[in-house]
Amino acid sequence: YPRSRTSSAFLQQYTLLERLGKGHFAEVFLCVEKSTGRRYAVKIFTKHPGTEERSKMDGLQQEIAVLMGVSHPNVLCLKDTFNEKNAVYLVLELAPEGELFNHIVLKQKLSEDETRKLFVQLFQGIKYLHDRNIVHRDIKPENILLVDKDVHVKLADFGLAKIIGEESFTTTLCGTPSYVAPEILAEGRHRKYTKAVDVWSLGVVLYICLCGFPPFSDELYSRDFPYTLSQQIKTGKFDYPSPYWDSVGDPALDLIDHMMVVEPGRRFTIDQCLQHPWLTQKPLGVADSTDGLVDGIGGLDMHRRGIVRERTLLSSINSVHLSRKVPLGPNSNQPLKIYAKNPTAQAKAGPAEARPADERAPEE
Numbered sequence: 510y511p512r513s514r515t516s517s518a519f520l521q522q523y524t525l526l527e528r529l530g531k532g533h534f535a536e537v538f539l540c541v542e543k544s545t546g547r548r549y550a551v552k553i554f555t556k557h558p559g560t561e562e563r564s565k566m567d568g569l570q571q572e573i574a575v576l577m578g579v580s581h582p583n584v585l586c587l588k589d590t591f592n593e594k595n596a597v598y599l600v601l602e603l604a605p606e607g608e609l610f611n612h613i614v615l616k617q618k619l620s621e622d623e624t625r626k627l628f629v630q631l632f633q634g635i636k637y638l639h640d641r642n643i644v645h646r647d648i649k650p651e652n653i654l655l656v657d658k659d660v661h662v663k664l665a666d667f668g669l670a671k672i673i674g675e676e677s678f679t680t681t682l683c684g685t686p687s688y689v690a691p692e693i694l695a696e697g698r699h700r701k702y703t704k705a706v707d708v709w710s711l712g713v714v715l716y717i718c719l720c721g722f723p724p725f726s727d728e729l730y731s732r733d734f735p736y737t738l739s740q741q742i743k744t745g746k747f748d749y750p751s752p753y754w755d756s757v758g759d760p761a762l763d764l765i766d767h768m769m770v771v772e773p774g775r776r777f778t779i780d781q782c783l784q785h786p787w788l789t790q791k792p793l794g795v796a797d798s799t800d801g802l803v804d805g806i807g808g809l810d811m812h813r814r815g816i817v818r819e820r821t822l823l824s825s826i827n828s829v830h831l832s833r834k835v836p837l838g839p840n841s842n843q844p845l846k847i848y849a850k851n852p853t854a855q856a857k858a859g860p861a862e863a864r865p866a867d868e869r870a871p872e873e
């Protein structure tokens with residue numbers, strides 16, 4: 510870790526207050542810097558011996574390495590780190606209004622104007638990261654934090670973020686089931702893993718903001734639609750069911766269609782997202798649309814309005830996080846995060862038998 514301090518150095522400098530949240534790897538508390546009275550969030554990773562702990566600490570090291578080098582208005586800033594005997598403390602900029610997830614649940618869905626305001630910031634934050642070859646890899650409404658009531662957002666939770674080389678790819682399988690890109694679920698040892706995965710996840714978040722429910726869900730599995738969550742994602746089978754999408758304009762659907770393209774090479778880049786008419790509010794003309802980009806993409810016929818289908822709004826999930834609610838296949842015990850290849854990380858995914866065969870990593 511970048512800095513090592515004597516035991517309880519954190520508590521000498523900060524007063525610990527109430528808990529703000531809990532993730533898979535850490536607990537987050539409100540804290541106050543004694544010398545200035547300024548409020549921060551502190552993410553505490555408790556150290557226990559064991560394999561799972563080692564992989565937790567690997568992820569933590571990654572999170573610190575990424576956060577140390579970044580500074581952008583839409584990326585949560587790391588103020589300080591303390592590596593103590595029993596815990597590691599990350600002192601982070603405070604996001605007092607909490608998760609975007611709760612904001613959507615409270616409002617049921619967001620207006621196009623509010624969503625646009627949000628996505629200008631998210632695209633700019635991700636562009637900043639992508640320009641530095643950093644891929645977030647775990648974008649979801651729980652990792653987008655609100656700084657104020659005026660929908661000022663910051664990207665958080667860089668535990669899975671990775672600094673990649675131009676040509677680099679990894680076979681690690683990670684992310685959160687409902688938001689992961691199809692290429693991450695694709696079988697084979699050499700899953701290509703690029704910046705495009707963030708654009709896919711942002712597309713899923715954009716979809717959720719505008720209608721209040723996710724594009725892919727095991728809830729849709731039926732005799733007429735026999736696709737598991739992962740099959741829906743891998744084939745890009747989603748639609749814009751009526752009446753939920755009736756009042757959303759075509760430019761928004763056009764942008765989502767270009768973000769959630771199964772083939773990563775044909776998916777919009779973050780720069781293309783930033784130039785899209787829905788964001789610039791130019792009319793969606795022939796010249797503006799990316800002619801040919803999505804020609805011949807399988808499943809695009811599915812992306813149509815007007816299919817009347819009952820969907821469960823995020824708000825009726827009742828504060829249980831979507832990602833924790835929806836497993837990867839019917840009757841699956843799939844955990845929130847799944848890994849392959851790295852044996853220490855793989856231990857975290859639980860026994861292979863607990864997961865349906867089509868979800869298992871090829872090397873298992």
Ligand code: ATP
Binds near residue numbers: 529552585601603608
């Ligand atoms: P995950 O299981 O998603 O990997 P994690 O263990 O890495 O989670 P975080 O997602 O970073 O932990 O934090 C857990 C929760 O704590 C967040 O969802 C959020 O509610 C809260 N939180 C985290 N950072 C902050 C912050 N800077 N300000 C306010 N709340 C925060």
